[in-house]
Amino acid sequence: MKIYMDGKFVNKEDAKVSVYDHGLLYGDGVFEGIRAYEGVVFKLTEHVDRLYESAASLDIKIDISREEMSKVVIETLKVNKLNDAYIRLVVTRGVGDLGLDPRKCSKPTIFCIAEPMNPLLGDQGIKTIVSGIRRLPVDVLNPAVKSLNYLNSILAKIQANAAGVHEAFLLDKNGYVAEGTGDNVFVVKKGVIRTPPVSTSVLRGITRDTAIELAKEAGYTILEENLTIHDLYTADELFITGTAAELIHVVEIDGRIINNGEAGEITKDLLNRFIQIRGKIGDKIE
Ligand code: PMP
Incomplete structure (x- = not known):
């Protein structure tokens, strides 16, 4: 397994970042999780655009172009001879000193990992809280920024683990449904999504x-509007979406069974x- 690290490919054992990297010290960095299906990187441009938007929001100045960043992803897949893969693309603030001042970090750290991952063919469904x-x-910290700080999601994941379920949904500060720890949520009721x-958030x-x-x-009919816990509990169908999850139905939420578990x-x-x-939209690995 070869990993892209700041302009070159290194073996997995040698892919290391400094303990002075602010990505590690402060979670000061951004990332993308991307999939490749049958030799096509799904919506690569959209992922790279979101990465640069996350970076812009945190004022991390990525020193390579979007085209070069897309090439990094493609090259990582090529070097590892992968057609179906999960890709992790990370940009951190870079190496600085122990203070949090980002001005001490002269150059962002960029790395890209690709691992084999086969497409899902639907799933058994997940239990949630x-x-x-x-x-x-x-x-x-706007959740629109895909930052390396995932502690908010991790706290919720710990609750899901303790409850013996796969996933937890988080509400926003006003009590409306936001999202899962690593996925978005959809409700279907009377044919409306x-x-x-x-x-x-x-x-x-x-x-x-x-x-x-x-x-x-x-x-x-698909509407983007505020949802409450009541909407989740009374859904005819409930599903989540995400790069890793793809599209998976929820069979249970807080002990309530959705659509007889189907x-x-x-x-x-x-x-x-x-x-x-999924294998048709995006950039070909060539
Ligand atoms: N919300 C959160 C918090 C996530 O981490 C993810 C995974 N990136 C998603 C939603 C789903 O986003 P995407 O479909 O781009 O993977």
Whole structure:
């Protein structure tokens, strides 16, 4: 396994960052999780754009172009001879001193890891809870920034683990549903699909955008509006989207069984549509 580190490929054992890197010391960095399917990197441009937006928000000045960043991803897949993979692309503030002042870091650290990952073919479904941990408010650290600081999600994940379920949903500070620890959430009720708007405390998921596009193409009504716990509990169908999760139905939330524990018709339809397009939209590994 070869890992891209600041301009060159190194063996996994040699892929190390400094203990003075502010990505490690302060979570001062940004990242993307990306998938490749059948030799096509799914929506690579969108992922690279989101990475640069996250970096701009934190005023991290990435010293290579977006085109070069896309090439880093493609090259990492090529070097490792991977067609179906999960890719982790990371940019940190870089090496500084022990103070948090970002001006001490002269150059961002960039690395890219690719590991084999086969496409999912639908899933058994997941059990969930509503976490007591609130998603970071947009005026604290906007979840739109995909920063290396995932502690908010990790606190909720610890609650999910303690409850013996797969995933936890976080509410925003106003009590509306935000998202899962690493995924966006959708509710289906009486044939209408709804998901929280990007103005709430959510990451604008690339799979979320894809699900919205697919739903519109299929002629469903899809609304981006505030959801409450009540909407989750009374859903006809409930599903999550994410790069790693793809599109998975929720079978249980806080002990309530959704759709008799089965994937609903609309969820299945959207998953099938996603499976059709996932190896077709994006950049080819050539
Ligand atoms: N929300 C959070 C908090 C996430 O970490 C992720 C995974 N990147 C998502 C949503 C889903 O985003 P995407 O579909 O772009 O993977």
